[in-house]
Amino acid sequence: MIIRSFLRSPSGWASLVAIAVLALVSVVSWPIFGHAATTVDIVQSLQVPTPQHWLGTDQLGRDLLARLLTATPLSLGLALGSVVISAVVGIPLGALAAVLGRHVRGVLLRAFDTLLAFPGIILGIYACVVIGRGALGPMIGVGIAGSFAYARIASALAMSVGGREYVQAARVVGVGRGTLLFRHVLPNVADALIITTTVNISGAIVAISGLSFLGLGVQPPTSDWGRLLTDGISQISVNPASALAPAAAIALTALTFGFFGEALARATNPLLASRQSAKRKGRRTAPLSVTEQADLPGAEPDAGAVLEVRNLSVLFPGPNGAPLRLVKGVSFRVGRGERVGIVGESGSGKTMTAMAVASLIPHPGVTEGSILLDGNEIGRSDAVRRMSEHEVATLLSRELAVVYQDPMSSLNPALTIGTQLTEAIRQHRGMSRGDAVRRAVERLGEVHIPAAGRQLGRYPNHLSGGMRQRVMIAMALMDEPRLLIADEPTTALDVTIQAQIMELLAEVNQRHDTATILISHNLGLINQNSDRVLVMYAGHIVEELVTSHIQDARHPYTLALLAAVPDMTKPRDQPLADIPGQPPDVADPPPGCPYQPRCPLAVGRCAEEMPPLLARADGQRVACWVANDDLATHRTAELSTR
Numbered sequence: 001m002i003i004r005s006f007l008r009s010p011s012g013w014a015s016l017v018a019i020a021v022l023a024l025v026s027v028v029s030w031p032i033f034g035h036a037a038t039t040v041d042i043v044q045s046l047q048v049p050t051p052q053h054w055l056g057t058d059q060l061g062r063d064l065l066a067r068l069l070t071a072t073p074l075s076l077g078l079a080l081g082s083v084v085i086s087a088v089v090g091i092p093l094g095a096l097a098a099v100l101g102r103h104v105r106g107v108l109l110r111a112f113d114t115l116l117a118f119p120g121i122i123l124g125i126y127a128c129v130v131i132g133r134g135a136l137g138p139m140i141g142v143g144i145a146g147s148f149a150y151a152r153i154a155s156a157l158a159m160s161v162g163g164r165e166y167v168q169a170a171r172v173v174g175v176g177r178g179t180l181l182f183r184h185v186l187p188n189v190a191d192a193l194i195i196t197t198t199v200n201i202s203g204a205i206v207a208i209s210g211l212s213f214l215g216l217g218v219q220p221p222t223s224d225w226g227r228l229l230t231d232g233i234s235q236i237s238v239n240p241a242s243a244l245a246p247a248a249a250i251a252l253t254a255l256t257f258g259f260f261g262e263a264l265a266r267a268t269n270p271l272l273a274s275r276q277s278a279k280r281k282g283r284r285t286a287p288l289s290v291t292e293q294a295d296l297p298g299a300e301p302d303a304g305a306v307l308e309v310r311n312l313s314v315l316f317p318g319p320n321g322a323p324l325r326l327v328k329g330v331s332f333r334v335g336r337g338e339r340v341g342i343v344g345e346s347g348s349g350k351t352m353t354a355m356a357v358a359s360l361i362p363h364p365g366v367t368e369g370s371i372l373l374d375g376n377e378i379g380r381s382d383a384v385r386r387m388s389e390h391e392v393a394t395l396l397s398r399e400l401a402v403v404y405q406d407p408m409s410s411l412n413p414a415l416t417i418g419t420q421l422t423e424a425i426r427q428h429r430g431m432s433r434g435d436a437v438r439r440a441v442e443r444l445g446e447v448h449i450p451a452a453g454r455q456l457g458r459y460p461n462h463l464s465g466g467m468r469q470r471v472m473i474a475m476a477l478m479d480e481p482r483l484l485i486a487d488e489p490t491t492a493l494d495v496t497i498q499a500q501i502m503e504l505l506a507e508v509n510q511r512h513d514t515a516t517i518l519i520s521h522n523l524g525l526i527n528q529n530s531d532r533v534l535v536m537y538a539g540h541i542v543e544e545l546v547t548s549h550i551q552d553a554r555h556p557y558t559l560a561l562l563a564a565v566p567d568m569t570k571p572r573d574q575p576l577a578d579i580p581g582q583p584p585d586v587a588d589p590p591p592g593c594p595y596q597p598r599c600p601l602a603v604g605r606c607a608e609e610m611p612p613l614l615a616r617a618d619g620q621r622v623a624c625w626v627a628n629d630d631l632a633t634h635r636t637a638e639l640s641t642r
């Protein structure tokens with residue numbers, strides 16, 4: 001597949017032919033032309049091109065074509081040697097930078113940038129001064145100069161690919177570190193490293209030849225193309241071919257490796273390949289018990305709950321070093337087979353809460369509090385956790401699955417759908433390939449993907465957005481998780497597909513009794529597709545409601561969200577309601593209730609104290625001084641009527 005795609009591109013086959021010729025010349029040039037390249041014949045000195053000497057002769061009467069051909073293995077060998085040095089020094093340096101702390105990493109990356117600006121040829125000159133004239137100095141100097149490009153690219157790639165959703169998704173399903181690196185990270189950085197390598201070969205040929213040309217590299221009687229260029233320049237007025245031929249050899253070889261790298265990168269990355277082919281053709285998825293309760297910590301685990309979150313906080317280092325609390329002590333429960341919606345504006349902490357449950361808070365974030373998955377403590381507090389990291393990872397991989405917003409970034413573009421569907425289950429269930437494939441076909445069928453068997457060999461970019469999200473849901477269902485987190489699963493899809501994916505999630509919930517946490521900023525969507533809703537604002541749960549009683553909402557923020565839900569019964573000329581103001585800055589939240597600056601019902605107390613999340617008689621919970629006052633009045637009224 002890769003070979004076929006490589007050979008289909010003109011630059012691919014042309015550069016391959018050129019490299020084959022260079023390799024052949026390197027092997028046969030000395031046995032065939034060695035004699036002519038070294039035999040001194042003063043009588044034939046400084047000849048212009050003739051049928052006997054196609055490029056003429058040098059001052060000692062040696063055949064210039066023979067000298068050019070026999071200089072090929074040394075010229076290529078030095079360039080390849082320097083690239084090996086660059087890769088061996090640069091890639092580990094870059095990978096190290098990616099795993100170090102933020103400050104050290106920043107210093108290292110800046111150092112790479114500075115050193116990158118340093119011309120390789122200058123480092124080569126230093127190396128020649130330190131090591132002495134000859135072939136070794138330029139090779140080591142240019143090799144070390146090239147290593148900074150590798151280090152910069154390797155660190156950037158390791159950081160970006162390591163944070164991608166498909167790598168996170170693979171981590172959630174329990175894919176081991178080695179597999180993660182070799183199947184998920186490396187194939188997606190291979191094209192960039194290949195291009196770097198070939199560009200470095202091109203650059204090294206030019207730089208090493210340049211050093212020889214300056215008289216610092218290869219020394220007579222040995223010759224490389226740079227050395228031949230020096231000799232040729234001295235006789236350019238008599239025989240221009242003597243200078244043009246080595247210059248052409250350097251330029252053409254550099255171009256050859258450039259084209260080779262570009263074609264190989266396109267062939268190894270199916271996404272690039274398909275973009276190219278598109279250009280060529282001119283084409284442009286029981287009632288639920290979710291309870292926020294202050295008294296949860298210390299309580300016995302609820303045997304009927306898949307998930308119990310107690311006083312969970314997520315903290316990140318802030319700009320002045322002080323920790324920022326992005327999620328502020330939330331507690332809730334998800335019962336077996338129940339559907340919980342989490343709603344709130346952008347930045348309210350929905351995703352952070354869900355990612356904390358999935359142990360996916362990115363570095364340098366930390367979590368506080370307790371998370372019980374099927375009664376097992378998987379939160380970050382070692383004092384309460386009885387399971388090892390490995391046991392937690394195994395539990396998460398079997399019990400929990402995540403469906404992300406953008407299916408394209410959640411699926412690995414370099415692996416077929418079949419490989420991605422079967423990989424995790426084969427790894428942690430020890431399932432045979434045949435059984436895994438059968439399960440994959442069954443799951444694809446469940447998510448209504450036509451001709452499921454045929455889809456296994458396709459790549460994510462071959463599918464439409466809606467189909468990709470179905471594949472993501474099928475992948476999430478492979479190991480029959482008890483809890484599915486769907487983080488804005490339809491935001492990247494159009495409205496028709498959105499409805500189909502939501503229907504599919506409902507089907508999954510009914511067929512497999514999978515509990516679901518659905519995250520969305522759209523209360524309308526949550527209302528239709530959840531049994532209960534948690535309303536989040538500025539990292540707090542401000543209200544909890546049974547969706548069948550959404551009209552009983554009390555918190556002014558929930559009321560504002562409800563008013564913002566488009567209503568087909570309202571006159572078309574009436575503008576959609578919006579929520580005035582902006583959510584607070586996480587680094588500088590207002591005192592008291594965070595919604596108070598935007599709240600039309602705010603009273604004096606709202607700006608002084610954060611209201612507690614209090615339970616109403618119907619199971620609803622509200623964190624609002626005004627609603628709580630109303631509750632107190634209501635209860636007093638109830639008592640007085642008894």
Ligand SMILES: Nc1ncnc2c1ncn2[C@@H]1O[C@H](COP(=O)(O)OP(=O)(O)OP(=O)(O)O)[C@@H](O)[C@H]1O
Nearest residue numbers: 316326345346347348349350351352353362521586
């Ligand atoms: N990696 C991160 N490092 C530091 N802060 C972050 C990081 N990711 C998100 N945040 C901040 O955490 C807060 C909560 O973000 P989160 O993604 O949970 O919000 P959300 O409610 O899911 O919003 P959205 O609907 O936009 O995804 C936001 O203020 C956001 O800026």
